Amino acid sequence: MSMQNLDVERSIWIAAPRERVWQAITDSEQIAQWFLPGALGAHMKRDDTGKISVQMGEMAIDYAILDVVDPPRQVISRSLPDKLISTIYKLEEEKDGTRITVTLTGFESLPEDARNERFEPSGTAWEQALENLKAHIDGTERPFPYTSVASLCGYWRETGEQIAVERSIWIAAPCERVWRAITDPEQVEKWFSPGTQWSGTGPQVGGRLYVAGPDNTEMYVQVIELVEPPHRYVTRTQVEPPEKPEVTDWKLQEENGGTRLTLTYISYQLDSAQRGMMEQHAIGFGMMLENVQAHVEGKPLPYPGGF
Structure with missing residues (x-):
């Protein structure tokens, strides 16, 4: 977390070309494989406007707008319906692989207690999600099959009592x-x-x-x-x-x-x-x-x- 702009930021190095990592974070079918809990039995769909929906049976739930800023270097996901929290993905070539950095922004618009109760669960969830992303690209089993989607999106608040x-x-x-x-x-x-x-x-x-x-x-x-x-x-x-x-x-x-x-x-x-x-x-x-x-x-x- 940056104390200046109150963002949550996590990073991981992946032994794969940048184009391969880019595909995994922008293709809706691949996003579902490392982002959503497998037990949910859901998949994702992206339309021509960049809107991503979570498909659960016959029900479709609007999840985010994916804004491709600079392919294959940067893409931004804005949560729906409020668009308050954004997730910025940055990809850099590093040591014959790719360094992906994820920054969760938008907390500055929230009251102080609401911000503070989000930082730790969101940070932990993104550490796990990036390990899952790495495993997906490596073709291995996900180490964290039940990562909190609510925390990844910045919706989860937690204290010791609630x-x-x-x-x-x-x-x-x-x-x-x-x-x-x-x-x-x-x-x-x-x-x-x-x-x-x-x-x-x-x-x-x-x-x-x-x-x-x-x-x-x-x-x-x-x-x-x-x-x-x-x-x-x-x-x-x-x-x-x-x-x-x-x-x-x-x-x-x-x-x-x-x-x-x-x-x-x-x-x-x-x-x-x-x-x-x-x-x-x-x-x-x-x-x-x-x-x-x-x-x-x-x-x-x-x-x-x-x-």
Whole structure:
């Protein structure tokens, strides 16, 4: 990490020509082989605009825009949907092989705590990913088959007590409009689970948001912890001890005539199974924010089946 510009930077030497390494970091089918966990069963596709999508069965999830700056020396990957975090790949010829340096940038736009909690997991993940890239090019087995994609993309936050994934999106609407979309049960239904009715007490501390079940039961209950309209809204899951609740922290900030909506999902369970679930949440929340954006802007939902 550079203390001047707050980037995460990692590098590795690979015994292969630069053109071969370039192919491995720009060809979508090859990226999937060293970047994605094998257990995910997914592959990648790149279209004519440079957009890379993760293909999981019949579902396609937009992942990044690949901007070829100087082939075969430099390419930049910008995360979707927010484009806040960029990954810069630089390739240099060195000792009959190639030195590849990866720099994760964009952390300077984040609050200090959000930056600090990303540096270590992102740095570790890129050390592992570059070893996987080297193995892919060498034709050997990947040493790290379960590298955290959320950390590679800069979505993962971690302290000694909690893990979290954080996603954001810019919406062409005032904060007040976005606030209603995430706090009004009728609007939550439209972008989160079309056809499944949500109910609630309204945005008040101690209130609840839930789906009405049979026999007047409440399902998928979210208990409201903090209400600061129209800028912050915090809920937690309702669980039975000793299970620990998970927290959803929404932040709304005016930006460029619209709203920057940031979602932080926090878990206090640090076991491997929960980490795997959080990896899936990192992808799902990006999709969910795209639905919120489309709903607020009056456009068709990109994921009409909901979540």
